[in-house]
Amino acid sequence: MTFTLRWGIIATGGISTKFAEDLFIDPATRESDVAHKIAAVGSRSVASAQKFIDRLQSNPSPNQWGEVGWNAWGLEHGVLDGAKAYGSYDEVFADANVDAVYIGTPHTFHHANAKAALLAGKHVLCEKPFTFDLEELDELIKIAKEKNLFLMEAVWTRFHPIAYALQDLLKSGRLGKIKRMSADFSMNFEPDTRPDSNRMVDPEQGGGSLLDQGPYPSVWAMLALHQHPDNTDSDPRVVASYQKVYERSGVDAASTWVVSWKDFADATLVTDMTASGFNDACAVITCEEADVALAYPPWRPERFTIVPHASFEPGSIKERETNEFPATKAGGGMHYEADEVARCIRDGKTESERMPLAESRITQRWLDDVRKAGGTVLKDRKSTVGQ
Known part of the structure; x- marks a missing residue:
């Protein structure tokens, strides 16, 4: 049975859009053994989060990579079914249907957002740079280890x-x-x-x-x-x-x-x-x-x-x-890192061998x-x- 990871996405800007769009791509295009579902989206308002979801669900225009019909497989296979729009990030972190959180906020907010997600018991994939400085990153690593949670920097290029x-x-x-x-x-x-x-x-x-x-x-x-x-x-x-x-x-x-x-x-x-x-x-x-x-x-x-x-x-x-x-037969290539997160969580790992926390520290x-x-x-x- 295919393992499906349920994502909470916080922030609705360009990088979060690209990541979300790639979750709609058929895993068979990259011979993946895992799948993805968007369970929740958090923004500064419910309206903004809902607009993000609505675009993923119905927009017929090309995606960020210029592809038309990019969301067809995902819609057919329920990637967005039941996705909730929240007007705060904390509501995403508290949602019991969210397994892992993707953090696409500006650099200086990464530490606070990732910390809140980890403290709420969620696995975290955080955009690069991981944090503003090493002290912030070390605090996140400490929390993740204490709570036995997966934590990874979203360096998608490593997986191409x-x-x-x-x-x-x-x-x-x-x-x-x-x-x-x-x-x-x-x-x-x-x-x-x-x-x-x-x-x-x-x-x-x-x-x-x-x-x-x-x-x-x-x-x-x-x-x-x-x-x-x-x-x-x-x-x-x-x-x-x-x-x-x-x-x-x-x-x-x-x-x-x-x-x-x-x-x-x-x-x-x-x-x-x-x-x-x-x-x-x-x-x-x-x-x-x-x-x-x-x-x-x-x-x-x-x-x-x-x-x-x-x-x-x-x-x-x-x-x-x-x-x-x-990079891929479809999408932009951000699904490779999403697949890595899903496999690691499925297998009970708290960090990726391909993108280890020690190398993020370096x-x-x-x-x-x-x-x-x-x-x-x-x-x-x-x-x-x-x-």
Whole structure:
């Protein structure tokens, strides 16, 4: 019998919309052994939550990924049957029909929202960055362990086919030893055209490029370097960083940091909300025999290319080779992480082996180190631990 996880979704913005839409996709498109149901939606008003549900149920327009008829399978199979609209998050947390809560609120609210859900006895999938700082994350981990609840950061990219394929290539030895890598999430959000309340501009929402974009170059560094069998450093640290301040609101316009894995390799990671990303390579991994270039965008790449070294450089690989790995046959690819949560909860696990809490702590510390060494208005912001 297929295990069905009953979700409560809090916040009704763009990221929650994408996540909810992907729960409607037929599990057979990704050979999944689990299914999903939306039991409750929480917003700042009942009307807003109901509007979210109504759109999922009846909107004939394309979904966030441009697909028409995206909700047909889900409606036929009861993904939204009986879903309740609530005008507060606490009501979602108190709903006995909710097994797990998806948190899609702004970064600076993640800790408080996840804490309330855990204290109410719910499993939690929380959007990235997990929390504002490491102290907040450690409090959530402590609560989850005390209550024997599942907790995971929603780094959906880790579960895409290309992520596994890239790791298999790097671990195969075909490219020789890894020397270094770079990963870049630049995207021109045109912040000057956005209101002060926009999440990329507003410090109260954790605005700027570091917290919003930083998890994506970080995930490729973690997959390519940290999880590589040649790595023996369990605690890689930031050894250098720089932040460019967006003067209008004092958040960072761009951030660059270097992480070092002792006796292995270094990664240079970049975020920028004022410039477009390079379409052919959001990440480049330099190896002995050839390089690997991962195509843009870093959150959902579907292609990587093995690139030979220059003719006057050493390297056994002489022909360029491009490999395609579609994220999914339908939907946007957020259902992979939802499936992981369902399997873990079904199997009684409190964390994911693919997205372990220890690795979330590592990347959270990187963001802390870069922020605290920079000159933005968020440099000395206090956590909400204990509140």
